[in-house]
Amino acid sequence: MSNFQQLRTVRWHLMRFYLGIMVATLGVSFLVVERWVTYDLNQQFNDYLLQLAEAASQTLEIVKHESNEHEEGEYDEDELPEEHYQSNYPKTYPKLADLMAGYDRHGTLAVPKHRLLYYAQGVEWFDEKQKLIIREGDLDVTWSLSDNLERSGxxxxxxxxxSLVLPVFYTLPKSETERLSGYIRASHVTEMLDIQLERLRWGLIIGGVVAVSLTAWGAIWLTNKSLQPIAQSFERLKQFTADASHELRSPLTVIKSSISVLQSHPERIDPLDKNKVDAIADASYRMTHLVEDLLLLARLDGSVALMSLEKIPLPLDEILEDTIEFARSEAEKKDIDLNFNLDSDIWVLGDGQQLQRVFSNLIDNAVQYTPKGGKVTVSLFVDNETAIIAVEDTGIGIAPEELPHIFERLWRSxxxxxxxxxxxxxxMAIAQTLIQVHGGKIDVTSKVGVGSCFWVKLPILRSRGVGGS
Ligand SMILES: Nc1ncnc2c1ncn2[C@@H]1O[C@H](COP(=O)(O)OP(=O)(O)OP(=O)(O)O)[C@@H](O)[C@H]1O
Ligand SMILES: [Mg+2]
Structure with missing residues (x-):
């Protein structure tokens, strides 16, 4: 993985990390606020019902008394005007005001009128046998009271x-014992409460979306800000590598050509110096290789370079055959059985020189990391519109914990x-980058002491490949 890919991965991880923490914090805060406000509003609602019921409970004894008189006919119903009865209740329930008119001249005992919104609230007075005496308000509370009611409501x-049902007790004056007087039921529609809670939730959701958007923006800004110095130093390092490799090329070319001139005239070399010349030739070859690799990696880090590869239709079997032939002398030196099994006429779109570089890296590694007398097999076949190149060896293998590092730059086991x-x-870093540039994938399976198998997958060119023209 290149430095820039690593930087992108780190940036993405950091961003997700920041965002995750902030979203979790916001989520928990909003949940706490929502729970708390819901609890508080419900509590206020219940307190209000309790106040209503307690206010009405003051009048229960009087209401019972007046109701008895009413039922016993002390009130002449015909004398009460029609509007004194609540329209949607049976005539047997007179209005509280009328029932109380004679008793409560100062209006202090009844439920305060301004508290009752008739369409949304209701108060009912029950006797001790849970028989409804009167009701105020237009609420349609039809269910009966249950047994074992709590004193507190x-x-x-x-x-x-x-609804809140409040049992009402009164104390007998002399014995100071309590007796159940009846029940008050105060009711209220919950519509307003639901609307309030709905509004609260929408407020929190909209607030949450705005907060998360701002947080995301903040996370991106913070990540970019904190990674800026690293990105800059990567950029400088890349530039330096590219410049240095470029500058090293010319002196290296001079050394290499001078050495090959020297080697082509062995008679001019003092026999004592021959080994030294060979060592210089070998070192300059390795150095050229390194410089080429560094220059290529520096170029591949820039997106423009990725585009500049010249891709043409290529027959993979021919490229592989050539590459295998290059590696043959090295394999023979180690007595390694280098064989191949290549399907023909498999075409891909790519840069021949670079693909050859990838395959030669893989085959060279297989030969280099396989002990004497081992076996290396190169295969090529098509699977599911994909050309698969497998380089298999019976070498030293790679430990499972080392596998993730295989494609890292400068890593060696x-x-x-x-x-x-x-x-x-x-x-391997070069091979991976080049294969990615070709729209393919590279992977490895391996077992220590048994061997490794490197897989390259490349999209085939249908027009000229297998099944094509
Ligand atoms: N076929 C293989 N068998 C075992 N280990 C391998 C094989 N191919 C690669 N490796 C491991 O992966 C590492 C990286 O390979 P890579 O080709 O990038 O570097 P290298 O071979 O050490 O050096 P060079 O840059 O000269 O190729 C190797 O050092 C080795 O540890
Ligand atoms: Mg190698």
Whole structure:
């Protein structure tokens, strides 16, 4: 993975991290606010019902008394005007005001009128046998009272109406014992409460969306700000690598050509110096290789360079055959059985030189990291519109914990260092980047002491490939 890809990954992780923390914090805060406000509003609602019921409970004894007289005919119903009866209740329930008119001349005992919104609230007076005496308000509370009611009030909610039933007791003057006098039921529609809660939730959701958007913006800004110095130093490093590699090329070319001139006239070399010349030739070859690799990696880090690869239709089997032939002498030196199994006429769109570089990195590694007398097999076939190139060896293998590092720049395993001292650790990083540029994938499976298999997958060119023209 290149430095820039790593930086992008780190940036993405950091962004997700910031955003995750902020969203979780906001979510928890909003949930707490929502729960708290819902609880508080419900509590206020219940307190209000309790106040209503307590106010009405003051009048229960009097209401019972007046109601008895009413039932016993002390009131002449015909004398009461029609509007003194509530329109939607049976005539047997007179209005509280009329019932109380004779008794409560100062209007202090009845439920305060201004508190009752007739369409939304209701108060009912029950005797001790739970028989309804009168009701105020237009609420349609049809259910009967239950048994075992709590003294402090009993809340019940049905059909968007919440009611509080308050048992009322009075103390007998002499014995100071308490006796159940009856019940008051105060009811209220919950519509307004639901609307308030709905509004609160929408407020929180909209607030949440705005907060998350701002947070996301903040996370992006923070991440970019904190990674800016690293991005700049990567950019400088890339520029330096590119410049240095470029500058090293010309002196290296001079060294290489001078050495090959020297080597082409061995008679001019003092036999004692021959080994030194060979060592210089070998070192300059390796250095050229390293410089080329560094220059290529520096170029591949820039997106413009990615576009500048010249891609043409290529027959993979021919490229692989050539590459295998290059590696053959090295394999024979180690007595390694290098064989291949290539399907023909598989075409891909790519840069021949770069693809050859990838395959030669893979085959060279297989030969280098396989002990004497081992076997390396290169295969090519098509699977599901994809060309698959497999380079399999019976070499030292790669430990599972080392596999994630294989494509990192400059990484080499301990066992690889023992097997082969020289090596830069750039070959696999280059191979991965080049394969990605070709729209393909590279992967590896391996077992320590048994061998490794590197897979390259490339999209085939249908017009000229297998099944094509
Ligand atoms: N076929 C293989 N078998 C075992 N280990 C491998 C094989 N191919 C790659 N590796 C491991 O991956 C590391 C990186 O490989 P890479 O080709 O990038 O570098 P290198 O071979 O060490 O050096 P060079 O830059 O000269 O190729 C190797 O050092 C080795 O540890
Ligand atoms: Mg290598």
């Amino acid at each position: 009993n809340i019940l909610e049905r059909n968007k109406i919440r 301990e066992s690889a260092r023992i097997e082969r001292r020289e090596g830069t650790g750039l070959g």
